[in-house]
Amino acid sequence: MLNHVSIGVRSLPAAKRFYEATLTALGVARHVKSGVDVRAAGLRGAPQPLRFYQSAEGHSCARKAVELLGFGSDAIRIVPAMGDYRMDAGALDRAIAEDVAAGMRPIAVVASAGTVNTGAIDPLDEIADVCARHNVWLHVDAAYGGPAILTDEYRAQLAPVARADSVALDPHKWMFVPVEAGFVLVRDGEAMRAAYSLVPPYIRTRGSSSAVMGLPWFSEYGFQQSRGFRALKVWMTMKQFGLAGHRAAVEQNVALARYLADRVRESRDLELVASGLSVVCFRYTVSEASEASEVSEVSEASEASDTLNAINRRLLERLQLGGEAFLSSTELGGRFVLRACIVNYLSAREDIDRMLDAVLRIGAELSRRESGV
Numbered sequence: 553m554l555n556h557v558s559i560g561v562r563s564l565p566a567a568k569r570f571y572e573a574t575l576t577a578l579g580v581a582r583h584v585k586s587g588v589d590v591r592a593a594g595l596r597g598a599p600q601p602l603r604f605y606q607s608a609e610g611h612s613c614a615r616k617a618v619e620l621l622g623f624g625s626d627a628i629r630i631v632p633a634m635g636d637y638r639m640d641a642g643a644l645d646r647a648i649a650e651d652v653a654a655g656m657r658p659i660a661v662v663a664s665a666g667t668v669n670t671g672a673i674d675p676l677d678e679i680a681d682v683c684a685r686h687n688v689w690l691h692v693d694a695a696y697g698g699p700a701i702l703t704d705e706y707r708a709q710l711a712p713v714a715r716a717d718s719v720a721l722d723p724h725k726w727m728f729v730p731v732e733a734g735f736v737l738v739r740d741g742e743a744m745r746a747a748y749s750l751v752p753p754y755i756r757t758r759g760s761s762s763a764v765m766g767l768p769w770f771s772e773y774g775f776q777q778s779r780g781f782r783a784l785k786v787w788m789t790m791k792q793f794g795l796a797g798h799r800a801a802v803e804q805n806v807a808l809a810r811y812l813a814d815r816v817r818e819s820r821d822l823e824l825v826a827s828g829l830s831v832v833c834f835r836y837t838v839s840e841a842s843e844a845s846e847v848s849e850v851s852e853a854s855e856a857s858d859t860l861n862a863i864n865r866r867l868l869e870r871l872q873l874g875g876e877a878f879l880s881s882t883e884l885g886g887r888f889v890l891r892a893c894i895v896n897y898l899s900a901r902e903d904i905d906r907m908l909d910a911v912l913r914i915g916a917e918l919s920r921r922e923s924g925v
């Protein structure tokens with residue numbers, strides 16, 4: 553239903569990377585779960601310390617939202633991720649139980665339907681069970697991975713998104729919409745309205761949905777008052793792709809990521825560190841022959857790792873400044889890695905090949921320099 557949907561709530565012009573859809577959703581969670589009339593009394597009226605839960609791999613937009621909503625980032629308990637970078641639902645369950653026993657009040661869990669680092673999909677069904685058991689709001693960050701639900705491969709894994717109380721999605725990622733547009737869905741439209749609605753006489757109308765400027769006001773469903781027509785570009789892009797076209801583009805991106813991961817595995821100079829959805833994290837390594845001359849036998853493993861981190865950092869810098877290809881980066885288990893996230897429907901194998909050629913060429917140059925050859 554339209555009034556359960558708020559499209560394009562990102563609008564603060566000075567906040568370029570700020571994820572207002574998350575803020576909007578967690579604002580509703582605050583209203584519903586704080587145990588206080590938060591609109592009137594503010595959080596100082598809350599009877600207990602309040603808690604949010606997110607995995608170590610969760611995106612920082614949740615922390616920004618929690619900070620801005622006045623909880624403070626200390627209110628977030630980081631739940632460990634498992635070896636495959638997915639949230640450990642058992643650890644979440646124990647953490648919530650522990651906090652409740654200590655007199656705290658859990659507000660919301662922020663789960664990921666495709667993490668920013670590695671494209672990992674949290675065990676959404678198990679997390680939804682935990683939330684239901686403890687009566688905690690479930691917010692799913694589907695910013696990047698959400699559209700993979702269109703594919704046969706990921707449909708079942710992402711289906712439990714339907715159990716969330718709120719979902720945020722970035723159309724400018726895997727919906728191919730020009731930057732920027734955010735999208736938030738809140739299950740309980742009345743709760744959303746209760747959290748935000750403020751209709752003073754100067755904008756009040758007779759409330760006929762057929763009348764010009766009749767209710768509901770979009771401003772009743774979020775903190776933005778006047779708003780631009782971001783929904784138009786989202787709508788037009790959806791119309792242009794169609795469901796089948798969108799599905800095909802997402803599938804093609806996933807296939808391309810597999811191709812990249814395979815090529816990385818085959819190369820003796822590259823190491824595949826993690827891969828999920830259309831994300832591939834890898835790094836340049838120093839192949840055995842040159843490694844023997846470069847890393848002395850007595851040197852500590854950590855020194856070798858520092859060297860590789862340094863080489864990959866410089867490699868990325870040169871790649872980005874050179875303009876041949878664009879990769880981003882992240883850190884996984886203390887390792888600096890190159891990160892490809894393929895969300896362009898025009899990307900093709902040739903682009904992957906050219907990018908890898910450039911990575912291998914720059915990597916070889918840097919490691920030769922490092923070893924003084």
Ligand SMILES: Cc1ncc(COP(=O)(O)O)c(C=O)c1O
Binds near residue numbers: 572664667694695697
């Ligand atoms: C999983 C996830 N959540 C949230 C965000 C934040 O999105 P934005 O930069 O559009 O605010 C990103 C961005 O990469 C992301 O990958």
